[in-house]
Amino acid sequence: xxxxxxxxxxxxxxxxxxxxxxxxxxxxxxxxxxxxxxxxxxxxxxxxxxxxxxxxxxxxxxxxxxxxxxxxxxxxxxxxxxxxxxxxxxxxxxxxxxxxxxxxxxxxxxxxxxxxxxxxxxxxxxxxxxxxxxxxxxxxxxxxxxxxxxxxxxxxxxxxxxxxxxxxxxxxxxxxxxxxxxxxxxxxxxxxxxxxxxxxxxxxxxxxxxxxxxxxxxxxxxxxxxxxxxxxxxxxxx
Amino acid sequence: xxxxxxxxxxxxxxxxxxxxxxxxxxxxxxxxxxxxxxxxxxxxxxxxxxxxxxxxxxxxxxxxxxxxxxxxxxxxxxxxxxxxxxxxxxxxxxxxxxxxxxxxxxxxxxxxxxxxxxxxxxxxxxxxxxxxxxxxxxxxxxxxxxxxxxxxxxxxxxxxxxxxxxxxxxxxxxxxxxxxxxxxxxxxxxxxxxxxxxxxxxxxxxxxxxxxxxxxxxxxxxxxxxxxxxxxxxxxxxxxxxxxxxxxxxxxxxxxxxxxxxxxxxxxxxxxxxxxxxxxxxxxxxxxxxxxxxxxxxxxxxxxxxxxxxxxxxxxxxxxxxxxxxxxxxxxxxxxxxxxxxxxxxxxxxxxxxxxxxx
Ligand SMILES: Nc1ncnc2c1ncn2[C@@H]1O[C@H](COP(=O)(O)OP(=O)(O)OP(=O)(O)O)[C@@H](O)[C@H]1O
Ligand SMILES: [Mg+2]
Numbered sequence: 001x002x003x004x005x006x007x008x009x010x011x012x013x014x015x016x017x018x019x020x021x022x023x024x025x026x027x028x029x030x031x032x033x034x035x036x037x038x039x040x041x042x043x044x045x046x047x048x049x050x051x052x053x054x055x056x057x058x059x060x061x062x063x064x065x066x067x068x069x070x071x072x073x074x075x076x077x078x079x080x081x082x083x084x085x086x087x088x089x090x091x092x093x094x095x096x097x098x099x100x101x102x103x104x105x106x107x108x109x110x111x112x113x114x115x116x117x118x119x120x121x122x123x124x125x126x127x128x129x130x131x132x133x134x135x136x137x138x139x140x141x142x143x144x145x146x147x148x149x150x151x152x153x154x155x156x157x158x159x160x161x162x163x164x165x166x167x168x169x170x171x172x173x174x175x176x177x178x179x180x181x182x183x184x185x186x187x188x189x190x191x192x193x194x195x196x197x198x199x200x201x202x203x204x205x206x207x208x209x210x211x212x213x214x215x216x217x218x219x220x221x222x223x224x225x226x227x228x229x230x231x232x233x234x235x236x237x238x
Numbered sequence: 239x240x241x242x243x244x245x246x247x248x249x250x251x252x253x254x255x256x257x258x259x260x261x262x263x264x265x266x267x268x269x270x271x272x273x274x275x276x277x278x279x280x281x282x283x284x285x286x287x288x289x290x291x292x293x294x295x296x297x298x299x300x301x302x303x304x305x306x307x308x309x310x311x312x313x314x315x316x317x318x319x320x321x322x323x324x325x326x327x328x329x330x331x332x333x334x335x336x337x338x339x340x341x342x343x344x345x346x347x348x349x350x351x352x353x354x355x356x357x358x359x360x361x362x363x364x365x366x367x368x369x370x371x372x373x374x375x376x377x378x379x380x381x382x383x384x385x386x387x388x389x390x391x392x393x394x395x396x397x398x399x400x401x402x403x404x405x406x407x408x409x410x411x412x413x414x415x416x417x418x419x420x421x422x423x424x425x426x427x428x429x430x431x432x433x434x435x436x437x438x439x440x441x442x443x444x445x446x447x448x449x450x451x452x453x454x455x456x457x458x459x460x461x462x463x464x465x466x467x468x469x470x471x472x473x474x475x476x477x478x479x480x481x482x483x484x485x486x487x488x489x490x491x492x493x494x495x496x497x498x499x500x501x502x503x504x505x506x507x508x509x510x511x512x513x514x515x516x517x518x519x520x521x522x523x524x525x526x527x528x529x530x531x532x533x534x535x536x537x538x539x540x541x542x543x544x545x546x547x548x549x550x551x552x553x554x555x556x557x558x559x560x561x562x563x564x565x566x567x568x569x570x571x572x573x574x575x576x577x578x579x580x581x582x583x584x585x586x587x588x589x590x591x592x593x594x595x596x597x
Contacts, residue, residue: 124513
């Protein structure tokens, strides 16, 4: 991570909104009618801020992340990522936005089975059209910083533990230097202690990388690390 | 090809299996190509080597002429009419018959082979390697006949019931899988017990008017090959088998990449979610298919050519680098078409599915 891409503490303290959702409404087709998954949701997350979202199953947490990730287009409302209004973007521009500005930490680590841990990060560099060879040291450094030693960095996903895979998942999401980090239940496949370590790590990278982080979780015991806790119920956020 | 090449390395077994199928089918196709061309040469080289634009087949008055060396005969009137036809610069009659050639003086080392005897003027005959052009009572034999029978210029051979002297050895030609020997039209009539020549080799455009127009039929030399006994059926069957192999191969490759693509859907969803475009992923998948196809087809091409070269001692096999490249390129292109249909599915993968818990 170059120094320039890490916002200074001052910027973090200024609470610059990096992710902002305004009156976002999203419905899914549900037989004859439509199911409202997000009902006029507004949310603003600043650089370096970790916002946790909790709520019962089916309340719309994953849908919220999908809209913030530009994987779903809202029926109405505005989604602004790093100063860009996503409503006016073409599919290609949204793909590019995800590549350059948005990091997604999936619920399942979703690593590519044929790639080693380092390569999981390098593929991101390759997709951005960067120099893969030159990025290798940076990838290794980032994996080191999330706690993967040199031996584990050369392993493929099936040779890593669940917690290690989730660390690679987080490092991959951070590799392109995103402004927004979206995390969906990163601890659901882990025991409580490992889950806690992952959330600690997320809190730490949010500070050091200055990302606007939205963390969806079930585990109320982990909420102490968040700057803000929002709860979701029936598609409404408060 | 960041992911494509690593996938091949990771799923070595599966890709090796697919590559071997491509290799085996290509081997078979290249071998068949060589065999088809070799057999075609054995069936047609005497006719296709005739220095003429068209071949004229004839029938007796009242009958319809057919493209067939077995059925065709031409009488003097028909030959004269063709020679006089406007635009026709030459019309040379020739006769074709299959008969037995027996060589060797002593009964012990006597060898018999089936040959095609072609009676014609010197103008239609292939170039002489040694000796001189045959006159009446003489015969010029193809190099292969001379080799197999140990014949030299001046030797006596029996053609059917006639004893003739070998006057020369010509370049290899054959007709209906029987190596050709060449003599005069008059000697041919005696050997083949024929009164009239079989067909005319014609140069120049145009055709005669009047009754002869209805009792003769002129076709370009390549179409006249269909008049060689069994050639059209044999050649058509071999081409059909090749065509089927190409289709089978495209389907097998398509089926493999369909299964592979379906299996990769979760990976594709993740790649899309982290910012890979559909276009990039489709190109990546096609490049992957191309690697497997080129490797498999090149190996198969080499194996087919090598196998053919070994087998050429026993079967007619003829393959040049140019003709070998055709089936190899066709295998690659058809395989690519098959995989293109399969990897098309990549475009429909929704990156949203990467976010779901159940993948
Ligand atoms: N693709 C879809 N089509 C139709 N309805 C959907 C779809 N995805 C989600 N839903 C519905 O939208 C609502 C919100 O779903 P969402 O996945 O956002 O919930 P969640 O809060 O993430 O739940 P969980 O905690 O179980 O992951 C649910 O009622 C769900 O059934
Ligand atoms: Mg969910």
